[in-house]
Amino acid sequence: xxYKGLFxxxxxxxxxxxxxxxxxxxxxxxxxxxQTVGVSTFTDPVKDALGxxxxxxxxxxxxxxxxxxxxxSAAGRWFDRYGARMVAAGSALVLALGLFIASFVDVMSAGxxxxxxxxxxxxxFILMVALFFVFRFSGQGILTMSSRNMVMKWFERFRGRxxxxxxxxxxLGFSIAPVLIDRLIIGFEWYGAWxxxxxxxxxxxxxAVLTFxxxxxxxGLVPDGRKASEHCKAIESKELRSFEPHEAFKTRAFWMYSxxxxxxxxxxxGFTFHVVSIFESSGYARxxxxxxxxxxxxxxxxxxxxxxxxxxxxxxxxxLYIMISGGFMAGVGLIGMSHGWGLYLLIAGQGIxxxxxxxxxxxxxxxxxxxxxxxxxxxxxxxxxxxxSALAPVAFSLSYTKIGSYAFVAIPSxxxxxxxxxxxxxANNPRLPESK
Numbered sequence: 459x460x461y462k463g464l465f466x467x468x469x470x471x472x473x474x475x476x477x478x479x480x481x482x483x484x485x486x487x488x489x490x491x492x493q494t495v496g497v498s499t500f501t502d503p504v505k506d507a508l509g510x511x512x513x514x515x516x517x518x519x520x521x522x523x524x525x526x527x528x529x530x531s532a533a534g535r536w537f538d539r540y541g542a543r544m545v546a547a548g549s550a551l552v553l554a555l556g557l558f559i560a561s562f563v564d565v566m567s568a569g570x571x572x573x574x575x576x577x578x579x580x581x582x583f584i585l586m587v588a589l590f591f592v593f594r595f596s597g598q599g600i601l602t603m604s605s606r607n608m609v610m611k612w613f614e615r616f617r618g619r620x621x622x623x624x625x626x627x628x629x630l631g632f633s634i635a636p637v638l639i640d641r642l643i644i645g646f647e648w649y650g651a652w653x654x655x656x657x658x659x660x661x662x663x664x665x666a667v668l669t670f671x672x673x674x675x676x677x678g679l680v681p682d683g684r685k686a687s688e689h690c691k692a693i694e695s696k697e698l699r700s701f702e703p704h705e706a707f708k709t710r711a712f713w714m715y716s717x718x719x720x721x722x723x724x725x726x727x728g729f730t731f732h733v734v735s736i737f738e739s740s741g742y743a744r745x746x747x748x749x750x751x752x753x754x755x756x757x758x759x760x761x762x763x764x765x766x767x768x769x770x771x772x773x774x775x776x777x778l779y780i781m782i783s784g785g786f787m788a789g790v791g792l793i794g795m796s797h798g799w800g801l802y803l804l805i806a807g808q809g810i811x812x813x814x815x816x817x818x819x820x821x822x823x824x825x826x827x828x829x830x831x832x833x834x835x836x837x838x839x840x841x842x843x844x845x846x847s848a849l850a851p852v853a854f855s856l857s858y859t860k861i862g863s864y865a866f867v868a869i870p871s872x873x874x875x876x877x878x879x880x881x882x883x884x885a886n887n888p889r890l891p892e893s894k
Contacts, residue, residue, distance in 0.1 A: 465477070465668055465669055465671075466677070467671055467674065467677040467679060468677045468678055468679065473679075473682075473683030474612075474671065474674070474677070474679070475609075475612035475613060475620075475674065475681075475682070475683060477669055478608055478609055478612045478669075478670075478671060479609050479612075479620050479623060479624055480669075481605075481608075481665060481666070481669040481670055482605040482606060482608050482609040482624065482670075483605075483609075483623075483624045483627050483628060484605075484662070484665060485546055485550075485601055485602075485604070485605030485608075485662065485665075485666065485670070486601075486602055486605045486606060486624075486628050487627075487628065487631045487632075488550060488553075488601060488605075488658065488659060488662035489553075489597040489598060489601040489602045489605070490597070490631075490632065490635055490655075491553060491557055491593060491597055491652070491655045491659070492553055492593040492594055492595075492596060492597015492598040492599070492601070492602075493597060493598050493602075493632070494598075494726070494727040494730045494731055494847060495632050495635055495636060495730055495751075496597075496635060496639065496655075497519070497590075497593065497731070498636070498730045498731045498732075498733060499636050499639040499640050499643065500639075500643070500648055500651075500652075501515060501731065501732075502734065503643060503647075503648040504563070504586075504648055507564045507648070508563065508564055508567055508582035508585075508586070509579060509582065510579055510582055510583060510586070511579075512732075512735070512855055512859070513852070513855050513856070513859055514579060514583055515586065516731065516732075516851035516852045516854075516855040517583075517852055518583050518586040518587045518590060519586070519590050519731070519848070519851050519852075520848045520849060520851055520852045521587045521590075521848075522586070522587045522588065522589070522590025522591040522592075522593070522594060522848075523590060523591075523594045523844055523845070523847055523848030524845060524848040524849075525587075525591045525595075526590075526591050526594040526595035526598075526599055526844055526848075527594075527599075527841045527842075527844040527845035527848060528841070529595055529599075530595065530599040530600070530603070530837055530840050530841040530844055531834070531837045531838050531840075531841045532837075533545070533549075533595075533599060533600045533603065533604075533837055534603065534833040534834045534835070534836060534837015534838065534840065535833065535834050535837065536600075536833070537603065537604050537607060537832075537833030537834075537837065538831055538832075538833035538834050541670075541672040542604045542605075542607065542608035542611075542666075542670045542671070542672055543666055543667060543670040543671065543672070545600060545604045546600075546601055546604040546605060546608070546666040546670050547663045547664075547666040547667050547670070548600075548663075549596040549597070549599075549600035549601040549604065550596075550601055550659050550660075550662040550663035550666060551659070551660070551663045552592060552595075552596040553592070553593065553596040553597045553601065553659050554656045554657075554659035554660050554662075554663070555592075555656075556589060556592035556593055556596065557593075557652045557653070557655050557656035557659065558652070558653060558656040559589065560589045560593075560652050561648075561649035561650070561652040561653045561656070562649065563582070563585050563586065563589060564582075564649075566585060567581050567582040567585055570585075594844060594847075594848075598844060598847070599840060599844055601662075602840075603833070603836060603837060603840050604670075604833075605670075606624075606819070606820055606836075607832050607833055607836055608670060608671070608672070609621070609624060609820070610820055610821070610823070610824050610829070610832060611672065611673045611674075611681075611824075611829050611832060612673070612674055612681060612682075613681055613682050614681040614682055614824075614829075615681075615682050615770065616682045616770070617769070617770065617820075617821050617824065617825075618766045618767055618768065618769035618770040618817070618821055619766065619767055619770060621766045621769075621816070621817070621820045621821060622762070622763050622766030622767050624820075625759075625762040625763070625766055625813075625816035625817065625820070626759055626762065626763050628816065629755055629758050629759045629762055629812075629813070629816065630755065630759060632755070633751050633752060633754070633755030633758075633759075634751075634752075634755075636748055636751055637748060637749075637751075639651060640748060642654060642655075673829065681829075699828060699889070700827065700828025700829060700830035700831060701826075701827040701828055701831070701835075701888065701889070702831065703831050703834045703835055703838070705827075705888075706826070706827045706831075706835045706888075707835075707838065709826075709888050710881075710884055710885045710886075711826050711885045711886060711887060711888060712826070712827075712835070712838075712839070713885075714778065714878065714881060714882040714885035715774075715778060715818060715822050715826070715839070715885070716838070716839040716842050716843075717842070717878055718778060718781050718782060718785070718818075718878055718882075719815060719818060719819055719839060719842075719843050720839075720842045720843050720845070720846035721785055721846065721871070721874060721875065721878070722781070722785060722811045722812065722814075722815045723815075723843045723844070723846045723847040723850075724846040724847060724849060724850045724853075724871075725785065725788055725789070725808075725811070725850070725871060726808060726811070726812060727846075727847040727850040727851065728850030728851060728853060728854035728867065729788075729792070729808070729854070731850065731851040731854065732851065732854050732855065732858070732864065733747045733748075733750065734747045734748075735858065735864075736795065736854075736864050737750070739858065739863070739864065740795040740796045741796060750805065753805050753809075754805050754808050754809045754812065755809070756809070757805060757806055757808075757809025757810060757813065758808075758809040758810075758812040758813040758816075759813065760809075760813070761780075761784075761809060761810050761812075761813025761814060762812075762813035762814070762816045762817060765777055765780070765813065765814065765817050766816070766817050766820075766821070769817055769821050769825075773887075774818070774821075774822060774825060774826070774887060775882070775885065775886070775887075777814060777817060777818060778818065778882055778885065779879070779882070780810065780814055781810070781811055781814035781815065781818060782875060782878055782879050782882070783810065784806075784807050784808070784809070784810030784811030784812075784813075784814060785807065785811050785871075785875045786807070786872065786875045786876075786879075787803050787804075787806055787807030787810065787811075788803075788804055788807030788808045788811055789807070789868040789871045789872040789875060790803055790807070790868070790872070791803030791804025791805070791806070791807050791808075792804055792864065792865055792867075792868040792871075793865045793868045793869075794865075795864070795865065819836075819839075819843075823835050823836045823839065825887065825889075826887055826888065826889065827888075827889070828889070853867050854867050
């Protein structure tokens with residue numbers, strides 16, 4: 459029996475959407491090497507091996523990520539055109555290749571410099587720009603987007619409840635990732651850790667080919683496994699039209715939700731990328747910096763679990779303002795990092811904002827604009843998210859190296875949050891007259 463027969467959705471003994479949820483969750487886990495939390499633990503050993511300063515390494519990360527953001531919108535169109543299986547498997551293979559090449563980046567840098575008879579930081583800098591482009595484009599960009607969108611296409615009324623499971627698993631996985639990666643680096647060095655992660659990505663590519671499937675309608679099924687009853691009170695219990703991408707991009711809702719998601723990406727990326735330095739500059743130890751992700755994850759998972767379940771019934775705008783509040787708390791907390799209250803506020807704010815990110819980045823786009831063009835629409839938002847994350851390491855680094863404290867980057871961040879709070883008042887759902 460071939461894989462098409464073994465994993466044919468219409469022949470499965472239960473609704474195949476639940477297989478999709480599990481496979482999509484693993485797909486997001488597999489994107490870890492391209493996520494900030496998967497890169498940040500490598501920052502110090504890799505920059506030291508290459509002889510790059512913190513600012514140079516951060517700038518390489520920024521440029522590589524910015525370049526990747528220019529192509530992610532196209533990847534969204536690929537998802538709509540070619541489907542989740544092909545796009546996810548391809549991105550996993552590209553990320554695996556990038557990790558394997560990266561494990562030899564110090565050798566390549568030394569070889570190129572010897573061949574050119576020069577000793578200059580620009581050689582390892584350019585190599586890291588190229589590698590960061592591959593990591594961010596294939597990992598944070600394509601693999602994450604295709605895995606998440608696939609799940610959202612298989613559910614409508616149960617979308618929030620299903621995403622609660624997926625988000626919980628992803629949050630737990632990402633929260634323990636820095637500790638696990640740190641142990642890999644200690645046990646196998648940074649290059650060995652990257653090689654092990656590359657092997658895992660090869661397995662992910664095979665899993666995508668076997669289990670990833672596009673919308674249920676292609677297999678004669680319906681979202682959620684059954685049609686809604688006449689008395690169903692879920693927001694998406696009635697059939698609504700899907701917006702064309704050009705229509706979606708003209709709405710205030712698209713831009714407000716995209717911007718708050720991008721802000722969260724900016725802030726958490728900058729914080730995570732320099733987490734050890736941020737804590738040390740505030741009088742904390744390295745071990746405390748690594749362990750901070752655990753209480754943040756507890757808050758994030760709790761918020762995500764509760765509001766994912768609630769998202770099937772409550773207005774999206776309420777969720778939007780909860781996320782805005784979390785961003786405000788995180789900014790104020792960073793300013794007060796050297797004080798006890800600042801640390802607790804930072805944990806709570808980052809946890810709330812991160813938890814709401816997992817809710818809105820999944821449920822907002824199909825709720826606001828429908829499932830038909832979810833790849834193109836979410837791809838545009840993802841490009842903004844990745845672009846914002848690109849600016850963060852340098853912004854945080856310059857705040858510390860040029861001004862003397864990471865707290866200064868929080869001031870413009872708080873101003874931006876205030877703008878979003880005002881501008882989002884009219885960010886209504888364009889599909890629903892009751893603006894849910």
